[in-house]
Amino acid sequence: MSEQLKQNLAKAEGYLARFKENPLGLFINGEWTQGTEANTFDNTSPTDQSYLGKVVAATTEDVNAACEAAAAAAADWAATPGAERKKILHRLGDELEKRAEEIAMVESMDCGQPLRFMRQAAVRGAANFRFFADQAPEARNGLSLHQAEHTNFTVRNPIGPVAVITPWNTPFMLSTWKIAPALAAGCTVVHKPAELSPLTGAILAECADAAGLPKGVWNMVNGFGTVAGKALTEHPAIKAVALVGDSATGKMIQAQTASTLKRLHLELGGKNPVIVFDDADFDRALDAVVFMIYSLNGQRCTSSSRLLVQSGIKDKFLAALKERVANLKVGHSLDPETEVGPLVHTGHYDKVTSYFDIAKQDGATIAVGGKSLRDEMGPGNYVTPTLFVEAKNSMRIAQEEIFGPVLTAIEFDTEEDAVRLANDTIYGLAGYIWTSNTGCAMRMADKVEAGMLWVNSENNRNLPSPFGGVKMSGIGRDGGDWSFDFYMETKNVCISHDTHKVPVLGR
Known part of the structure; x- marks a missing residue:
């Protein structure tokens, strides 16, 4: 074992100690909770199957509480001026950068990704929040369409509480890709990290709290898809679901959301x-x-x-x-x-x-x-x-x-x-x-x-560009303005110039 690996293991052990000492709970309405039943499951490291701690598995009641908190906070967060949301999300980016080493080491131990790729995770996650933060003041803007006797213009409004369900492969980065535009658009969020790599989801929630997000704007629930995921996707308060996962999970979520006609963005599998x-x-x-x-x-x-x-x-x-x-x-x-x-x-x-x-x-x-x-x-x-x-x-x-x-x-x-x-x-x-x-x-x-x-390039991610697939690889796009189209409703307003002839009946 190299000296550098020994040093990194010692640092990582320090960051992971708190997860081993107490079960990782749920973050609901600005508070950490052990849930209604305190059911837990063990989290282990793929490096050697060592114990990383217990994680609270959310019940349906826990998920309902998170959804209701997001719904209660939705109107005030939507009404918060875009310039203020911008400031908060920039502070969130600062919080992530402060904890960059912790995020990298915890993620590496939790999901097995080499540290060489995780070292930039916090920096790139911060960049995601800052990019969408800068768009927040203009997020509502639409189009102006002039005709001879009418002018149409569009405005966008936040869709409301949304569910963000993220996978285990690069959980930190993919969470920031989804949550940053949702918050910038004025939506409140219930985040469900993958049960196989939940730890950096907790760090994200802590950073959001430290940045000053109001209670209920960011909620985080851990657990399994059959209980927590199902309750989240079926909850009537949730207006949209953004998933990164495999195609089988995408099919299940599409079926679960059918009765409430939720908007879906599904980023699924590939054989590229x-x-x-x-x-x-x-x-x-x-x-x-x-x-x-x-x-x-x-x-x-x-x-x-x-x-x-x-x-x-x-x-x-x-x-x-x-x-x-x-x-x-x-x-x-x-x-x-x-x-x-x-x-x-x-x-x-x-x-x-x-x-x-x-x-x-x-x-x-x-x-x-x-x-x-x-x-x-x-x-x-x-x-x-x-x-x-x-x-x-x-x-x-x-x-x-x-x-x-x-x-x-x-x-x-x-x-x-x-x-x-x-x-x-x-x-x-x-x-x-x-x-x-x-x-x-x-x-x-x-x-x-x-x-x-x-x-003539490897995967080069450009945040303003659309990201998503076709066929069994998913539905919808995010990135840049495509993200705001997903997290916001577009309203058309038609104003007459008072010059056209109004049709007459029954005069």
């Missing part, structure tokens, strides 16, 4: 293609392919988990890729040298490792990896970064979302083949195109079925 043509910049494409599947342990909705590589460079590209994948450093999430950490939970570990046998059964070749590292590294959820080659797009490893450090390589010959293979999936979240031919890039951008495409 990275398409590398013969004429691509070889080294840059190789760097991007490796980064976009093996960073964040492959547990990223926009990861490029299918490599479509043109036949002219297939052998050379795969040879270089094998060398890079075999060289990736697997280790403890707090080790600064680690590039791939442990998978979030034993259940997910079992799912990912099951695809090693599935690949062989389907007839693919395991070029690199394909095994557990528990014998070598102890009880943590460690697996080898894995590369499947000689695969067909019909195989399960090419169609199902594995959500781990596992890449499936498929050969193609022509541009038309690439389009067909890219679109031959139930998903449509993201895609990546590598070519030096501008015309090819434009044609592919038009034909590939995805909500987001990057040309």
Whole structure:
């Protein structure tokens, strides 16, 4: 064990001590509570299955209380001037930056993400709040549409209390993406973090309280989808649900919200293609392919988990890729040298490792990896970064979302083949195109079925741009003004110039 890892473990233990001493409760109407029944579940670290503390599982009554608190606070928060909301959200960004190291280390221990990727989590989360804070004063603004005898204009009003349900893979960042625009728009929030990685959700709630958000504006409930999630999505006070999760969860939430006709933004799964043509910049494409599947342990909705590589460079590209994948450093999430950490939970570990046998059964070749590292590294959820080659797009490893450090390589010959293979999936979240031919890039951008495409780039997040998918990858967009469209109702006002003829009946 390196000296730096020892130091990081000691620091992390200090940050985690309070979670081990007392159960992590619920934050409702500005107060921490142990819930109506004080039911708890154990939280463990994927690094070694060590105990991180108990977490209160919210009951239906607890969720109802959070929703009612959000509803009671909604009118006053909506009426708070955008300039004042801006100040509060900037203070929230400051609070996050003060606790940047704590957030990074707690998140790494809670969900297994390497510290190298989590170090910027608080900074990026603060940037999310500041970006939307700056939009808050103008969030209500709409359009002015002039006609000869009427002028129409639109205004936007906050939709009311909203539910934000976030996943376990990068819980802190994804929570800030969703909650920041909701608060800036003037909505109140009930946040439900994933039960597998709940700790930074509590830190977020503490920072919101410290920033001066009024009671009831931010509420946080932990627990399981079957109880807390269901009660939240079905509650009549909740006017919209923003979910980041898998497609199966999205289907359940869509059914649960049907009776109350809630607005939904569902950011769901993906089986995203990275398409590398013969004429691509070889080294840059190789760097991007490796980064976009093996960073964040492959547990990223926009990861490029299918490599479509043109036949002219297939052998050379795969040879270089094998060398890079075999060289990736697997280790403890707090080790600064680690590039791939442990998978979030034993259940997910079992799912990912099951695809090693599935690949062989389907007839693919395991070029690199394909095994557990528990014998070598102890009880943590460690697996080898894995590369499947000689695969067909019909195989399960090419169609199902594995959500781990596992890449499936498929050969193609022509541009038309690439389009067909890219679109031959139930998903449509993201895609990546590598070519030096501008015309090819434009044609592919038009034909590939995805909500987001990057040309000659890895995933580069631009906050004003729309984020979301098509097909089974979800419904709706957020980012920039698209977020305000989701969290606000648009009202049209038509004003007559008193010059048009009013139709007459019965005079």
